[in-house]
Amino acid sequence: MSALAGKIFTVTSLQERLDRNPGEREGLVLANGIFDLLHVGHVRYLEGAKQAGKILLVALNSDPSARKLKGSGRPLLPLEERLELVAALQCVDWVTFFEEDTVESLLRRIRPAVHAKGTDYTVESVPERAVAQALGIHTAIVGDPKGHATTDLIRKIRLLGAPDPEGSVRG
Secondary structure (H helix, E strand, O other): OHHHHOOEOOHHHHHHHHHHOHHHHOOEEEEEEOOOOOOHHHHHHHHHHHHOOOEEEEEEEOHHHHHHHHOOOOOOOOHHHHHHHHHOOOOOOEEEEEOOOOOHHHHHHHOOOEEEEOOOOOHHHOOOHHHHHHHOOEEEEOOOOOOOOHHHHHHHHHHHHOEOOOOOEOO
């Protein structure tokens, strides 16, 4: 993971870096999510977010935040592994994490140029829209139409492991 370590930041260290180098905020795009089972929808969302600017920062929900939003049993992978997986993606420049339910606090601290959300949102329905607007942060809807979801993949995997009516395990 040594090559990826330079891409993973705490919010505090990232804020300090941006305060020292405010020019890096120009073209900085913030995307966020849980990313506990990477799929093509995630890749398309992050590729679209990268195209909205110059530097892509991806903020992951912490494990407690993910559990609060998605329920027990989630995330599937611990934060450290999710950070490493997302950092390994070529389109991702920086990765961090947050504890809250939304990235409102992160928007205030980091002040990116763009806040990218997936196509399951509209600009008007983004939970952090008012904060972004007040800070002059552009909201961009990116990625392909929402046709992929981790919850659906988990359901399919569970069905594959379920015994069939004759008692044998599918697979």
